[in-house]
Amino acid sequence: MSHQRWLLPACLAPAALFFLAFWLLPVLRLVALPAGQGWGTYLVVLTNGRYLLSMANTLALSVAVTLLTLVLGSAIGIFLARRTFWGKQLLLSLLTLPLSFPGVIIGFFVILLGGRQGLVADLGAAFGMERITFAYGLLGLFLAYLYFSLPRAIATYAAAAEAMNLQLEEAARSLGASRLQIVRDVWLPELAPTTLACGAILFATSMGAFGTAFTLASKFEVIPITIYNEFTNYANFALAASLSITLGIVTWAVLFVARRFGSDAANVAKR
Protein backbone atom coordinates (compact mmCIF):
# COMPACT_ATOMS: atom_id res chain seq x y z
CA MET A 1 0.00 0.00 0.00
CA SER A 2 2.89 2.35 0.72
CA HIS A 3 4.00 2.51 -2.90
CA GLN A 4 0.58 3.96 -3.78
CA ARG A 5 1.87 7.21 -2.37
CA TRP A 6 4.31 7.83 -5.22
CA LEU A 7 2.42 5.81 -7.81
CA LEU A 8 -0.35 8.30 -8.49
CA PRO A 9 1.94 11.35 -8.67
CA ALA A 10 4.20 9.39 -11.02
CA CYS A 11 1.23 8.69 -13.29
CA LEU A 12 0.26 12.33 -13.20
CA ALA A 13 3.73 13.77 -13.72
CA PRO A 14 4.20 13.47 -17.51
CA ALA A 15 0.89 15.17 -18.31
CA ALA A 16 1.43 17.77 -15.59
CA LEU A 17 4.91 18.68 -16.83
CA PHE A 18 3.77 18.88 -20.44
CA PHE A 19 0.82 21.04 -19.48
CA LEU A 20 3.00 23.27 -17.32
CA ALA A 21 5.61 23.80 -20.03
CA PHE A 22 3.35 24.20 -23.05
CA TRP A 23 0.23 25.78 -21.66
CA LEU A 24 0.26 27.07 -18.11
CA LEU A 25 3.59 28.94 -18.12
CA PRO A 26 3.14 30.41 -21.62
CA VAL A 27 -0.38 31.52 -20.73
CA LEU A 28 0.72 33.00 -17.40
CA ARG A 29 3.32 34.96 -19.33
CA LEU A 30 0.62 36.10 -21.72
CA VAL A 31 -1.49 37.15 -18.76
CA ALA A 32 1.41 39.14 -17.30
CA LEU A 33 2.25 40.85 -20.60
CA PRO A 34 -0.27 43.73 -20.56
CA ALA A 35 0.99 44.80 -17.11
CA GLY A 36 4.15 46.08 -18.81
CA GLN A 37 2.09 48.80 -20.49
CA GLY A 38 0.27 49.77 -17.35
CA TRP A 39 -2.60 48.12 -15.53
CA GLY A 40 -5.13 49.97 -17.65
CA THR A 41 -4.19 47.71 -20.58
CA TYR A 42 -6.16 44.90 -18.95
CA LEU A 43 -9.33 46.96 -19.15
CA VAL A 44 -8.79 48.13 -22.70
CA VAL A 45 -11.86 46.23 -23.86
CA LEU A 46 -13.95 48.50 -21.63
CA THR A 47 -12.11 51.76 -22.15
CA ASN A 48 -11.55 51.71 -25.89
CA GLY A 49 -14.69 52.21 -27.95
CA ARG A 50 -13.47 50.13 -30.90
CA TYR A 51 -12.69 47.07 -28.78
CA LEU A 52 -15.85 47.48 -26.75
CA LEU A 53 -17.87 47.51 -29.97
CA SER A 54 -16.07 44.42 -31.23
CA MET A 55 -16.76 42.61 -27.95
CA ALA A 56 -20.40 43.69 -27.95
CA ASN A 57 -20.71 42.50 -31.56
CA THR A 58 -19.27 39.12 -30.65
CA LEU A 59 -21.48 38.71 -27.59
CA ALA A 60 -24.66 39.70 -29.43
CA LEU A 61 -23.87 37.48 -32.40
CA SER A 62 -23.03 34.50 -30.19
CA VAL A 63 -26.17 34.87 -28.07
CA ALA A 64 -28.40 35.21 -31.13
CA VAL A 65 -26.81 32.25 -32.90
CA THR A 66 -27.01 30.12 -29.75
CA LEU A 67 -30.69 30.87 -29.17
CA LEU A 68 -31.74 30.19 -32.75
CA THR A 69 -29.61 27.05 -32.88
CA LEU A 70 -31.25 25.71 -29.70
CA VAL A 71 -34.72 26.35 -31.12
CA LEU A 72 -33.98 24.74 -34.49
CA GLY A 73 -31.86 21.94 -33.04
CA SER A 74 -34.47 20.90 -30.48
CA ALA A 75 -37.22 20.96 -33.11
CA ILE A 76 -35.21 18.73 -35.44
CA GLY A 77 -34.08 16.46 -32.61
CA ILE A 78 -37.66 15.90 -31.46
CA PHE A 79 -38.89 15.46 -35.03
CA LEU A 80 -36.27 12.85 -35.83
CA ALA A 81 -36.83 11.00 -32.55
CA ARG A 82 -40.61 10.81 -33.07
CA ARG A 83 -40.73 9.88 -36.73
CA THR A 84 -39.56 6.87 -38.62
CA PHE A 85 -39.08 7.31 -42.33
CA TRP A 86 -36.87 5.93 -45.03
CA GLY A 87 -33.37 7.42 -44.92
CA LYS A 88 -33.75 8.92 -41.45
CA GLN A 89 -30.41 7.57 -40.26
CA LEU A 90 -28.75 8.87 -43.43
CA LEU A 91 -30.29 12.30 -42.93
CA LEU A 92 -29.12 12.43 -39.34
CA SER A 93 -25.58 11.48 -40.30
CA LEU A 94 -25.56 14.04 -43.13
CA LEU A 95 -26.84 16.75 -40.78
CA THR A 96 -24.14 15.96 -38.20
CA LEU A 97 -21.40 15.52 -40.83
CA PRO A 98 -20.24 19.16 -40.59
CA LEU A 99 -19.14 18.46 -37.01
CA SER A 100 -15.81 17.42 -38.50
CA PHE A 101 -15.49 20.40 -40.87
CA PRO A 102 -12.97 23.08 -39.96
CA GLY A 103 -14.59 26.50 -39.58
CA VAL A 104 -12.85 27.77 -42.70
CA ILE A 105 -14.85 25.37 -44.87
CA ILE A 106 -18.08 26.77 -43.47
CA GLY A 107 -16.95 30.31 -44.22
CA PHE A 108 -16.30 29.18 -47.77
CA PHE A 109 -19.76 27.61 -47.98
CA VAL A 110 -21.30 30.97 -47.19
CA ILE A 111 -19.17 32.57 -49.92
CA LEU A 112 -20.48 29.96 -52.36
CA LEU A 113 -24.03 30.85 -51.28
CA GLY A 114 -23.86 34.59 -50.84
CA GLY A 115 -20.56 35.77 -52.30
CA ARG A 116 -19.99 37.84 -55.43
CA GLN A 117 -20.20 34.75 -57.65
CA GLY A 118 -22.56 33.01 -55.23
CA LEU A 119 -25.73 31.06 -55.83
CA VAL A 120 -28.06 33.76 -54.50
CA ALA A 121 -26.41 36.43 -56.65
CA ASP A 122 -26.79 34.19 -59.73
CA LEU A 123 -30.42 33.43 -58.94
CA GLY A 124 -31.08 37.11 -58.42
CA ALA A 125 -29.46 37.95 -61.74
CA ALA A 126 -31.42 35.20 -63.50
CA PHE A 127 -34.64 36.80 -62.33
CA GLY A 128 -33.54 40.21 -63.47
CA MET A 129 -32.74 41.58 -60.03
CA GLU A 130 -29.42 42.96 -58.93
CA ARG A 131 -26.73 40.56 -57.71
CA ILE A 132 -27.30 40.16 -54.00
CA THR A 133 -24.22 39.53 -51.87
CA PHE A 134 -24.58 38.94 -48.17
CA ALA A 135 -21.53 36.80 -47.39
CA TYR A 136 -19.25 39.57 -46.18
CA GLY A 137 -21.60 41.30 -43.76
CA LEU A 138 -23.47 40.47 -40.58
CA LEU A 139 -25.94 38.12 -42.28
CA GLY A 140 -23.16 36.05 -43.82
CA LEU A 141 -21.38 35.74 -40.50
CA PHE A 142 -24.63 34.86 -38.75
CA LEU A 143 -25.45 32.12 -41.26
CA ALA A 144 -21.92 30.73 -41.05
CA TYR A 145 -22.03 30.57 -37.25
CA LEU A 146 -25.47 28.99 -37.46
CA TYR A 147 -24.17 26.36 -39.88
CA PHE A 148 -21.27 25.70 -37.55
CA SER A 149 -23.49 25.33 -34.47
CA LEU A 150 -26.47 23.37 -35.84
CA PRO A 151 -24.83 19.92 -36.22
CA ARG A 152 -23.75 19.95 -32.57
CA ALA A 153 -27.25 20.86 -31.37
CA ILE A 154 -28.96 18.38 -33.69
CA ALA A 155 -26.71 15.53 -32.53
CA THR A 156 -27.26 16.39 -28.86
CA TYR A 157 -31.03 16.88 -29.06
CA ALA A 158 -31.57 13.81 -31.24
CA ALA A 159 -29.94 11.69 -28.54
CA ALA A 160 -31.77 13.47 -25.71
CA ALA A 161 -35.18 13.32 -27.41
CA GLU A 162 -34.65 9.62 -28.09
CA ALA A 163 -34.28 9.10 -24.34
CA MET A 164 -37.37 11.15 -23.45
CA ASN A 165 -40.06 9.36 -21.52
CA LEU A 166 -43.06 8.95 -23.83
CA GLN A 167 -45.29 7.61 -21.04
CA LEU A 168 -45.09 10.88 -19.17
CA GLU A 169 -46.42 12.67 -22.21
CA GLU A 170 -49.14 10.08 -22.78
CA ALA A 171 -50.22 10.42 -19.17
CA ALA A 172 -50.35 14.20 -19.40
CA ARG A 173 -52.36 13.99 -22.62
CA SER A 174 -54.87 11.52 -21.23
CA LEU A 175 -55.30 13.83 -18.25
CA GLY A 176 -56.38 16.51 -20.69
CA ALA A 177 -53.24 18.62 -20.88
CA SER A 178 -53.08 20.95 -23.86
CA ARG A 179 -50.15 20.83 -26.27
CA LEU A 180 -48.80 24.00 -24.78
CA GLN A 181 -48.94 22.48 -21.31
CA ILE A 182 -47.20 19.33 -22.51
CA VAL A 183 -44.44 21.37 -24.05
CA ARG A 184 -44.07 23.53 -20.97
CA ASP A 185 -44.48 20.90 -18.26
CA VAL A 186 -43.12 17.75 -19.91
CA TRP A 187 -40.76 18.53 -22.78
CA LEU A 188 -39.14 21.60 -21.31
CA PRO A 189 -38.09 20.13 -17.96
CA GLU A 190 -36.94 16.94 -19.64
CA LEU A 191 -34.77 18.78 -22.15
CA ALA A 192 -33.59 21.50 -19.76
CA PRO A 193 -30.27 19.90 -18.77
CA THR A 194 -29.47 19.25 -22.44
CA THR A 195 -30.39 22.81 -23.36
CA LEU A 196 -28.20 24.27 -20.64
CA ALA A 197 -25.14 22.16 -21.45
CA CYS A 198 -25.53 22.45 -25.21
CA GLY A 199 -26.25 26.18 -25.06
CA ALA A 200 -23.11 26.87 -23.05
CA ILE A 201 -20.94 24.93 -25.48
CA LEU A 202 -22.52 26.59 -28.52
CA PHE A 203 -22.01 30.02 -27.00
CA ALA A 204 -18.39 29.34 -26.08
CA THR A 205 -17.61 27.95 -29.53
CA SER A 206 -19.22 30.93 -31.23
CA MET A 207 -17.28 33.41 -29.07
CA GLY A 208 -13.94 31.84 -29.98
CA ALA A 209 -14.69 30.93 -33.61
CA PHE A 210 -11.92 32.34 -35.72
CA GLY A 211 -11.69 30.30 -38.93
CA THR A 212 -15.19 31.14 -40.11
CA ALA A 213 -14.89 34.89 -39.66
CA PHE A 214 -11.35 34.81 -41.04
CA THR A 215 -12.46 33.19 -44.31
CA LEU A 216 -15.32 35.63 -44.73
CA ALA A 217 -13.01 38.60 -44.03
CA SER A 218 -16.16 40.07 -42.55
CA LYS A 219 -16.88 43.77 -42.32
CA PHE A 220 -18.64 42.95 -39.06
CA GLU A 221 -15.67 42.70 -36.72
CA VAL A 222 -15.67 40.04 -34.01
CA ILE A 223 -13.20 39.79 -31.14
CA PRO A 224 -11.08 36.86 -32.48
CA ILE A 225 -10.46 38.86 -35.67
CA THR A 226 -9.60 41.96 -33.63
CA ILE A 227 -7.08 39.95 -31.63
CA TYR A 228 -5.57 38.50 -34.78
CA ASN A 229 -5.27 41.93 -36.40
CA GLU A 230 -3.66 43.47 -33.33
CA PHE A 231 -1.16 40.64 -33.26
CA THR A 232 -0.22 40.27 -36.94
CA ASN A 233 -0.91 43.65 -38.48
CA TYR A 234 0.07 45.96 -35.63
CA ALA A 235 2.38 43.62 -33.63
CA ASN A 236 0.63 44.94 -30.54
CA PHE A 237 1.25 41.90 -28.36
CA ALA A 238 0.14 43.39 -25.05
CA LEU A 239 -3.19 44.47 -26.50
CA ALA A 240 -3.73 41.14 -28.23
CA ALA A 241 -2.94 39.45 -24.92
CA SER A 242 -5.36 41.65 -22.99
CA LEU A 243 -8.20 40.97 -25.44
CA SER A 244 -7.40 37.22 -25.42
CA ILE A 245 -7.59 37.18 -21.63
CA THR A 246 -10.98 38.91 -21.67
CA LEU A 247 -12.32 36.51 -24.28
CA GLY A 248 -10.89 33.51 -22.39
CA ILE A 249 -12.48 34.62 -19.12
CA VAL A 250 -15.90 35.14 -20.72
CA THR A 251 -16.01 31.71 -22.40
CA TRP A 252 -14.55 29.90 -19.41
CA ALA A 253 -17.02 31.56 -17.02
CA VAL A 254 -20.03 30.60 -19.17
CA LEU A 255 -18.90 26.98 -19.38
CA PHE A 256 -18.11 26.89 -15.66
CA VAL A 257 -21.47 28.32 -14.61
CA ALA A 258 -23.31 25.94 -16.94
CA ARG A 259 -21.42 22.99 -15.46
CA ARG A 260 -22.22 24.09 -11.90
CA PHE A 261 -25.90 24.64 -12.65
CA GLY A 262 -25.96 21.40 -14.62
CA SER A 263 -24.68 19.31 -11.73
CA ASP A 264 -27.04 21.10 -9.32
CA ALA A 265 -29.96 20.29 -11.60
CA ALA A 266 -28.83 16.67 -11.80
CA ASN A 267 -28.63 16.46 -8.01
CA VAL A 268 -32.11 17.92 -7.63
CA ALA A 269 -33.42 15.46 -10.19
CA LYS A 270 -31.89 12.56 -8.23
CA ARG A 271 -33.67 13.65 -5.08
Add this chain to the structure above:
Amino acid sequence: MRTSTTTATTATTTSSAPILLLITVLVSVFMLAPMLLSIMAGLVNNYSVGLKSGLTLRWLLEVWEVYGNTVGWSLALAVACVIGTLLLGVPCAYALARSRSRSARAFEELLTLPVAVPGLATGLALILAYGQFSAFRQSYAFILVGHIVFTLPYMVRSVAAAFQRDDLHALEEAARTLGASFGQRFLGVLVPAVFPAIVAGSLMVFTLSVGEFNLTWMLQTPLTRTLPVGLADSYASMRLEVGSAYTLVFFIIILPVLWGLQSLARLVQKHHGT
Protein backbone atom coordinates in the same frame (compact mmCIF):
# COMPACT_ATOMS: atom_id res chain seq x y z
CA MET B 1 -35.02 31.92 -19.34
CA ARG B 2 -32.63 29.72 -21.17
CA THR B 3 -35.15 27.00 -21.75
CA SER B 4 -37.90 29.31 -22.91
CA THR B 5 -36.44 29.06 -26.41
CA THR B 6 -37.55 25.47 -26.77
CA THR B 7 -41.10 26.44 -26.01
CA ALA B 8 -41.19 28.91 -28.80
CA THR B 9 -40.86 26.19 -31.40
CA THR B 10 -42.61 23.37 -29.73
CA ALA B 11 -45.54 25.35 -28.37
CA THR B 12 -47.27 25.51 -31.70
CA THR B 13 -46.50 21.95 -32.70
CA THR B 14 -49.11 19.29 -32.92
CA SER B 15 -48.79 15.54 -33.00
CA SER B 16 -48.71 15.78 -36.77
CA ALA B 17 -46.11 18.51 -36.26
CA PRO B 18 -46.16 20.49 -39.49
CA ILE B 19 -43.83 23.08 -37.98
CA LEU B 20 -41.29 20.49 -36.88
CA LEU B 21 -41.40 19.04 -40.40
CA LEU B 22 -40.99 22.45 -41.99
CA ILE B 23 -38.02 23.32 -39.78
CA THR B 24 -36.38 19.98 -40.48
CA VAL B 25 -36.78 20.38 -44.24
CA LEU B 26 -35.55 23.98 -44.32
CA VAL B 27 -32.55 23.29 -42.11
CA SER B 28 -31.70 20.17 -44.13
CA VAL B 29 -31.65 22.23 -47.33
CA PHE B 30 -29.54 24.89 -45.63
CA MET B 31 -27.06 22.26 -44.39
CA LEU B 32 -26.84 20.09 -47.51
CA ALA B 33 -27.00 22.63 -50.34
CA PRO B 34 -23.56 24.17 -49.68
CA MET B 35 -21.95 20.72 -49.59
CA LEU B 36 -23.42 19.83 -52.99
CA LEU B 37 -22.59 23.28 -54.32
CA SER B 38 -18.94 23.00 -53.33
CA ILE B 39 -18.61 19.50 -54.80
CA MET B 40 -20.09 20.77 -58.06
CA ALA B 41 -17.91 23.88 -58.04
CA GLY B 42 -14.75 21.80 -57.68
CA LEU B 43 -15.55 19.73 -60.75
CA VAL B 44 -16.75 22.27 -63.32
CA ASN B 45 -14.58 24.30 -65.65
CA ASN B 46 -16.12 27.59 -64.66
CA TYR B 47 -18.25 28.13 -61.57
CA SER B 48 -20.08 31.21 -62.79
CA VAL B 49 -21.12 29.38 -65.96
CA GLY B 50 -22.05 26.26 -64.02
CA LEU B 51 -22.43 22.70 -65.26
CA LYS B 52 -22.74 23.94 -68.84
CA SER B 53 -19.02 24.74 -68.85
CA GLY B 54 -18.27 21.03 -68.61
CA LEU B 55 -16.71 18.80 -65.99
CA THR B 56 -12.99 18.68 -65.35
CA LEU B 57 -10.43 17.23 -62.98
CA ARG B 58 -7.88 19.93 -63.58
CA TRP B 59 -8.69 21.90 -60.42
CA LEU B 60 -8.26 18.76 -58.36
CA LEU B 61 -4.88 18.14 -60.01
CA GLU B 62 -3.84 21.72 -59.40
CA VAL B 63 -4.79 21.44 -55.73
CA TRP B 64 -2.87 18.20 -55.44
CA GLU B 65 0.21 19.86 -56.91
CA VAL B 66 0.12 22.96 -54.70
CA TYR B 67 -1.37 21.62 -51.47
CA GLY B 68 -1.04 17.81 -51.75
CA ASN B 69 1.50 17.53 -48.96
CA THR B 70 -0.83 19.17 -46.43
CA VAL B 71 -3.08 16.10 -46.51
CA GLY B 72 -0.32 13.72 -45.45
CA TRP B 73 0.99 16.11 -42.82
CA SER B 74 -2.46 16.62 -41.31
CA LEU B 75 -3.03 12.88 -41.03
CA ALA B 76 0.47 12.31 -39.61
CA LEU B 77 -0.03 15.12 -37.08
CA ALA B 78 -3.36 13.63 -36.00
CA VAL B 79 -1.78 10.19 -35.49
CA ALA B 80 1.12 11.70 -33.53
CA CYS B 81 -1.37 13.69 -31.48
CA VAL B 82 -3.32 10.53 -30.61
CA ILE B 83 -0.10 8.76 -29.56
CA GLY B 84 0.98 11.75 -27.50
CA THR B 85 -2.35 12.11 -25.70
CA LEU B 86 -2.43 8.34 -25.05
CA LEU B 87 1.02 8.33 -23.44
CA LEU B 88 0.36 11.45 -21.37
CA GLY B 89 -3.37 11.13 -20.86
CA VAL B 90 -4.09 7.51 -19.89
CA PRO B 91 -1.79 7.41 -16.81
CA CYS B 92 -3.00 10.90 -15.90
CA ALA B 93 -6.65 9.77 -16.16
CA TYR B 94 -5.86 6.83 -13.87
CA ALA B 95 -4.29 9.10 -11.27
CA LEU B 96 -7.21 11.54 -11.40
CA ALA B 97 -9.77 8.74 -11.14
CA ARG B 98 -8.07 7.25 -8.07
CA SER B 99 -7.30 10.47 -6.27
CA ARG B 100 -10.03 12.34 -4.46
CA SER B 101 -7.84 15.15 -3.21
CA ARG B 102 -8.71 18.78 -3.70
CA SER B 103 -5.52 19.39 -5.66
CA ALA B 104 -6.39 16.60 -8.10
CA ARG B 105 -9.76 18.25 -8.78
CA ALA B 106 -8.04 21.60 -9.23
CA PHE B 107 -5.55 20.06 -11.66
CA GLU B 108 -8.39 18.52 -13.65
CA GLU B 109 -10.06 21.92 -13.89
CA LEU B 110 -6.78 23.50 -15.01
CA LEU B 111 -6.22 20.80 -17.60
CA THR B 112 -9.55 21.54 -19.29
CA LEU B 113 -8.81 25.26 -19.58
CA PRO B 114 -7.29 24.97 -23.09
CA VAL B 115 -10.73 23.82 -24.28
CA ALA B 116 -12.51 26.82 -22.77
CA VAL B 117 -9.86 29.39 -23.64
CA PRO B 118 -9.97 30.21 -27.37
CA GLY B 119 -7.28 28.56 -29.48
CA LEU B 120 -6.13 31.96 -30.63
CA ALA B 121 -5.01 32.82 -27.09
CA THR B 122 -3.20 29.51 -26.63
CA GLY B 123 -1.47 30.01 -29.97
CA LEU B 124 -0.45 33.53 -28.99
CA ALA B 125 0.96 32.30 -25.66
CA LEU B 126 2.97 29.52 -27.34
CA ILE B 127 4.43 31.91 -29.91
CA LEU B 128 5.43 34.46 -27.28
CA ALA B 129 7.01 31.76 -25.09
CA TYR B 130 8.73 29.61 -27.72
CA GLY B 131 8.85 31.78 -30.83
CA GLN B 132 12.55 32.53 -30.45
CA PHE B 133 13.52 28.84 -30.64
CA SER B 134 13.43 28.93 -34.41
CA ALA B 135 14.17 25.25 -35.08
CA PHE B 136 11.22 24.28 -32.89
CA ARG B 137 9.08 27.16 -34.14
CA GLN B 138 9.56 26.14 -37.77
CA SER B 139 8.89 22.44 -37.32
CA TYR B 140 5.65 20.49 -37.23
CA ALA B 141 6.51 19.66 -33.60
CA PHE B 142 5.39 23.18 -32.69
CA ILE B 143 1.93 22.55 -34.13
CA LEU B 144 1.88 19.08 -32.56
CA VAL B 145 2.51 20.52 -29.10
CA GLY B 146 -0.42 22.90 -29.53
CA HIS B 147 -2.71 20.11 -30.73
CA ILE B 148 -1.75 17.88 -27.78
CA VAL B 149 -2.42 20.62 -25.23
CA PHE B 150 -5.81 21.29 -26.83
CA THR B 151 -6.91 17.63 -27.16
CA LEU B 152 -5.44 16.16 -23.95
CA PRO B 153 -8.49 17.10 -21.80
CA TYR B 154 -10.79 15.14 -24.12
CA MET B 155 -8.67 12.00 -23.75
CA VAL B 156 -8.31 12.42 -19.98
CA ARG B 157 -12.04 13.06 -19.43
CA SER B 158 -13.12 10.10 -21.54
CA VAL B 159 -10.69 7.63 -19.94
CA ALA B 160 -10.96 8.91 -16.35
CA ALA B 161 -14.72 8.38 -16.39
CA ALA B 162 -14.16 4.75 -17.38
CA PHE B 163 -11.48 4.23 -14.70
CA GLN B 164 -13.97 5.31 -12.04
CA ARG B 165 -16.15 2.21 -12.38
CA ASP B 166 -16.56 0.40 -9.06
CA ASP B 167 -16.04 -3.13 -10.37
CA LEU B 168 -12.70 -1.99 -11.74
CA HIS B 169 -11.56 -1.18 -8.23
CA ALA B 170 -12.37 -4.73 -7.12
CA LEU B 171 -10.68 -6.19 -10.20
CA GLU B 172 -7.54 -4.19 -9.49
CA GLU B 173 -7.54 -5.23 -5.82
CA ALA B 174 -7.90 -8.87 -6.85
CA ALA B 175 -4.95 -8.61 -9.23
CA ARG B 176 -2.91 -6.91 -6.52
CA THR B 177 -3.59 -9.57 -3.88
CA LEU B 178 -2.59 -12.17 -6.46
CA GLY B 179 0.78 -10.44 -6.59
CA ALA B 180 0.56 -8.57 -9.89
CA SER B 181 2.94 -5.61 -10.11
CA PHE B 182 1.58 -2.18 -11.00
CA GLY B 183 2.85 -2.50 -14.57
CA GLN B 184 1.11 -5.86 -14.94
CA ARG B 185 -2.10 -4.52 -13.42
CA PHE B 186 -2.07 -1.39 -15.54
CA LEU B 187 -1.42 -3.03 -18.91
CA GLY B 188 -3.01 -6.41 -18.18
CA VAL B 189 -6.16 -5.44 -16.28
CA LEU B 190 -6.88 -1.71 -16.28
CA VAL B 191 -6.11 -0.74 -19.87
CA PRO B 192 -8.07 -3.64 -21.40
CA ALA B 193 -10.99 -2.85 -19.09
CA VAL B 194 -11.24 0.76 -20.25
CA PHE B 195 -10.29 0.02 -23.86
CA PRO B 196 -13.57 1.31 -25.40
CA ALA B 197 -13.10 4.63 -23.62
CA ILE B 198 -9.52 4.80 -24.90
CA VAL B 199 -10.74 4.15 -28.44
CA ALA B 200 -13.48 6.77 -28.11
CA GLY B 201 -10.98 9.29 -26.74
CA SER B 202 -8.53 8.56 -29.55
CA LEU B 203 -11.22 9.03 -32.17
CA MET B 204 -12.18 12.36 -30.64
CA VAL B 205 -8.56 13.52 -30.50
CA PHE B 206 -7.94 12.46 -34.10
CA THR B 207 -11.03 14.27 -35.38
CA LEU B 208 -10.23 17.46 -33.47
CA SER B 209 -6.60 17.48 -34.60
CA VAL B 210 -7.43 16.97 -38.29
CA GLY B 211 -9.90 19.87 -38.30
CA GLU B 212 -8.09 22.27 -35.94
CA PHE B 213 -7.67 25.75 -37.36
CA ASN B 214 -7.86 28.47 -34.68
CA LEU B 215 -4.65 27.40 -32.97
CA THR B 216 -2.91 26.03 -36.03
CA TRP B 217 -3.25 29.21 -38.04
CA MET B 218 -1.20 31.00 -35.36
CA LEU B 219 1.38 28.23 -35.09
CA GLN B 220 1.92 27.48 -38.78
CA THR B 221 4.78 28.73 -40.93
CA PRO B 222 4.88 28.68 -44.75
CA LEU B 223 6.73 25.37 -44.50
CA THR B 224 4.50 23.79 -41.89
CA ARG B 225 0.97 23.83 -43.21
CA THR B 226 -1.92 21.54 -42.36
CA LEU B 227 -5.01 20.85 -44.41
CA PRO B 228 -7.27 23.47 -42.78
CA VAL B 229 -4.47 26.05 -43.02
CA GLY B 230 -4.01 25.23 -46.71
CA LEU B 231 -7.77 25.52 -47.21
CA ALA B 232 -7.84 29.00 -45.71
CA ASP B 233 -4.90 29.96 -47.89
CA SER B 234 -6.59 28.71 -51.05
CA TYR B 235 -9.87 30.45 -50.20
CA ALA B 236 -8.03 33.72 -49.79
CA SER B 237 -5.69 33.55 -52.75
CA MET B 238 -6.97 31.13 -55.40
CA ARG B 239 -9.99 31.08 -57.66
CA LEU B 240 -13.27 29.70 -56.38
CA GLU B 241 -12.93 26.46 -58.35
CA VAL B 242 -9.58 25.66 -56.72
CA GLY B 243 -10.95 26.33 -53.24
CA SER B 244 -13.88 24.04 -54.02
CA ALA B 245 -11.64 21.32 -55.39
CA TYR B 246 -9.53 21.54 -52.24
CA THR B 247 -12.68 21.21 -50.13
CA LEU B 248 -13.52 18.18 -52.25
CA VAL B 249 -10.12 16.70 -51.40
CA PHE B 250 -11.04 17.10 -47.73
CA PHE B 251 -14.34 15.30 -48.36
CA ILE B 252 -12.74 12.51 -50.38
CA ILE B 253 -9.79 11.76 -48.11
CA ILE B 254 -10.53 12.93 -44.58
CA LEU B 255 -14.21 12.00 -44.26
CA PRO B 256 -13.73 8.33 -45.29
CA VAL B 257 -10.83 8.09 -42.83
CA LEU B 258 -13.06 9.47 -40.06
CA TRP B 259 -15.92 7.16 -41.04
CA GLY B 260 -13.58 4.17 -41.08
CA LEU B 261 -12.29 5.03 -37.62
CA GLN B 262 -15.83 5.59 -36.32
CA SER B 263 -17.02 2.18 -37.46
CA LEU B 264 -13.85 0.65 -36.04
CA ALA B 265 -14.63 2.30 -32.70
CA ARG B 266 -18.22 1.04 -32.81
CA LEU B 267 -16.94 -2.47 -33.56
CA VAL B 268 -14.64 -2.32 -30.54
CA GLN B 269 -17.46 -1.09 -28.33
CA LYS B 270 -19.77 -3.87 -29.48
CA HIS B 271 -17.32 -6.70 -29.03
CA HIS B 272 -15.82 -5.50 -25.82
CA GLY B 273 -16.94 -7.85 -23.04
CA THR B 274 -16.77 -6.56 -19.52
